[in-house]
Amino acid sequence: xxxxxxxVLIIGAGTGGMCLAHGLRMAGISVAVYERxxxxxxxxxxYRVGIGPTGNRALRDCLPPELFxxxxxxxxxxxxYFNVITQTLHQTASFELRPDIDPxxxxxxxxxxxxxxxxxxxxxxxxxxxxxxxxxxxxxxxTVTAMFAxxxxxxxxxxxxxxxxxxxxxxxxxxxxxxxxAGSINIAVKIPLTDHTRSLLPDxxxxxxxxxFATHGIMGILHVMEFRWDQDGSVxxxxxxxxxxxxxRWPGLLYDNTRDYINIILWSTARxxxxxxxxxxxxxxxxxPLELTRGWHPNLRELLMHSDPGSVIAIKVATSEPVPPWQxxxxxxxxxxxxxxxxGRGAGANTALRDAALLCGQLKRAAxxxxxxxxxxxxxxxxxxxxxxxRVADSLRNxxxxxxxxxxxxxxxxxxxxAARGYFALTSxxxxxxxxxxxxxxxxxxxxx
Ligand SMILES: Cc1cc2nc3c(=O)[nH]c(=O)nc-3n(C[C@H](O)[C@H](O)[C@H](O)COP(=O)(O)OP(=O)(O)OC[C@H]3O[C@@H](n4cnc5c(N)ncnc54)[C@H](O)[C@@H]3O)c2cc1C
Numbered sequence: 001x002x003x004x005x006x007x008v009l010i011i012g013a014g015t016g017g018m019c020l021a022h023g024l025r026m027a028g029i030s031v032a033v034y035e036r037x038x039x040x041x042x043x044x045x046x047y048r049v050g051i052g053p054t055g056n057r058a059l060r061d062c063l064p065p066e067l068f069x070x071x072x073x074x075x076x077x078x079x080x081y082f083n084v085i086t087q088t089l090h091q092t093a094s095f096e097l098r099p100d101i102d103p104x105x106x107x108x109x110x111x112x113x114x115x116x117x118x119x120x121x122x123x124x125x126x127x128x129x130x131x132x133x134x135x136x137x138x139x140x141x142x143t144v145t146a147m148f149a150x151x152x153x154x155x156x157x158x159x160x161x162x163x164x165x166x167x168x169x170x171x172x173x174x175x176x177x178x179x180x181x182a183g184s185i186n187i188a189v190k191i192p193l194t195d196h197t198r199s200l201l202p203d204x205x206x207x208x209x210x211x212x213f214a215t216h217g218i219m220g221i222l223h224v225m226e227f228r229w230d231q232d233g234s235v236x237x238x239x240x241x242x243x244x245x246x247x248x249r250w251p252g253l254l255y256d257n258t259r260d261y262i263n264i265i266l267w268s269t270a271r272x273x274x275x276x277x278x279x280x281x282x283x284x285x286x287x288x289p290l291e292l293t294r295g296w297h298p299n300l301r302e303l304l305m306h307s308d309p310g311s312v313i314a315i316k317v318a319t320s321e322p323v324p325p326w327q328x329x330x331x332x333x334x335x336x337x338x339x340x341x342x343x344g345r346g347a348g349a350n351t352a353l354r355d356a357a358l359l360c361g362q363l364k365r366a367a368x369x370x371x372x373x374x375x376x377x378x379x380x381x382x383x384x385x386x387x388x389x390x391r392v393a394d395s396l397r398n399x400x401x402x403x404x405x406x407x408x409x410x411x412x413x414x415x416x417x418x419a420a421r422g423y424f425a426l427t428s429x430x431x432x433x434x435x436x437x438x439x440x441x442x443x444x445x446x447x448x449x
Contacts, residue, residue: 005367006156006158006363006366007030007032007155008020008029008031008156008157008160009144009146009154009159010031010160011034011133011146011162011167011169012033012036012161012162012164013035013037013116013127013129014116014163014335014352015049015116015119015335015352016334016336016349016356017033017162017334018033018116019058019062019063019353019357020160020162020360021033021126021127022064022067022119023061023360024360025123026062026063026064027360027363027367029364032128032154032156033126034133035127035130036130036132038129038130047111048110048111048223049109050107050109050209050350051075051107051110051115051349051353052106052445053107053442054351055349055350055353055354056103056104056105057104058350058353058356060103060104061357062356067122068103069243069246070118071110071115071118074110074114074115074227074247075108075109076109077100077227078097078099078100079097079107079109079209079223080097081207082094082095082209082211082438083095083208084211084428085205085211085213086215087214087218087293087297087300088296089202091202091204093428094204094428095428095437095438097438098438105442107445109209131148131149132148132168133147133163133168135172136159136173138329138330138331142330142373143155144157144330146159157373158330158331159330159331160332160333160334161173161331161333161334161337161338162334162335162352164340165318165337165340166179167333167337170333174333177320177321177338178320179318179319179321180320181403182318182319182342182396182401183269183317183402183403183404184268184270184400185270185273185314185316185317186314186317186343187265187266187288187312187313187314188312189264189265189289189304189308189312190261190262190311190312191263191264191306191307191308192259192261192306193224193225193226197306198224200303201224201299205222206224208224209222209223211399212266213420213421213424214293214296215414215417217272217400218266219399219400219407220266220267225260226260227259228243228244228247229259235248264303266292266293267317268408269408270403271408272408273314274288278314278316282310282312285313286309288314289307289312317342317343318342319341319392320338320341320389320392322392328374328377328381330374334352334355334356334359334384335348335356338385339351339388339392340392341391341392342396343401344396344398344399344402345394347394347445348391351387351391354387355380355384358383359377359384362376362379363376407420
């Protein structure tokens, strides 16, 4: 067993990589993060991510306490309702969610950019930007070298691939591990929340998260993101002096990503989209949701007309195949780098955070001399692989996230839509079923199995 304090190299300053970096630094373990983007605001996909009890727990365990409080304070107001609606704004079902009084047992929405900025706070000496990792070499003395596109290298005792779905490290380390196209495409738009756009939404939709089960094989989700800042970027009054002080101090305020907005994501099988949609940008891409939603309620279409053209993006949804266990070594993987999953259950970021906290715990034991680094990695991988790929399978089964879902078939699609709406309608109306549905929602989002 090496008696030297380990140095950990993390590739990717995303959700999982930065959570791990914080945890290691808090534990006094030397760590360096290498990120391909050139600045802290480059390349941010989408606008919103839902963090539930699993992700909250990991962040609480890895972040300095004040930074965890900052994460909680920078999340949007928690949704009060989970609604299921139709394309005509008819409410099929509405479930009241739990009040957001517990920092961990809550389901929160956060802007991806804000989450990244929270995770980068205070880490200037740890994160190296503009470093695209191209591969690695493992040495007989137990060390590992990461290689970068600019010709530089970095040496450490462990290399952690936190470099997302297209991981360069996974390609070299586990060439048999595959990610694949799930066959569906998402179009995400951001609509500024103004008095007018707010007035277009029914009360429960305005206060909640709404899943849209529409006809003709179109699905959607609508989130209203309201923060603790007003439209001028000043901290709103009445949020409590401790939180106001915390937010005034937070350097993330330097970046303008704190205004309220409505996030709508529409998705369907890729067959419904133009073949070159991934190359569409701006105004062209804004027109696409309007074409997909012909015949929808005028208020929903008007919301889409207010989309910010600079923010609309098309996302090709990916998934991954389970990988059989392999012999542990001085290279490991976390998050999307190993178990890319569709957004079907909103679990990818939560699972990446869970991986980070689990690996951090194992590495602390290695640093304390309880086990070798390779044993710590083996124990981490033995726990991570089953739950990681269980989440991949769940996410593929949900809400038309697979392009081959029954919802997209000609006749059976209509029956599946009626069955799905019927299920939600019944569940929300029978008290026992309603309570179980909400319990299951929180249990799943906080699952440790
Ligand atoms: C539309 C959509 C909605 C979603 N909603 C949710 C949700 O509500 N809840 C949820 O839990 N999950 C959600 N997810 C999934 C979630 O976004 C991902 O699972 C999560 O971001 C994965 O985190 P990660 O740390 O593994 O990777 P990432 O956050 O993707 O980070 C990877 C990092 O590695 C960097 N990188 C890549 N290659 C290299 C390289 N060669 N060298 C150096 N750096 C590199 C990237 O620039 C990036 O910063 C959603 C996904 C999508 C597409």
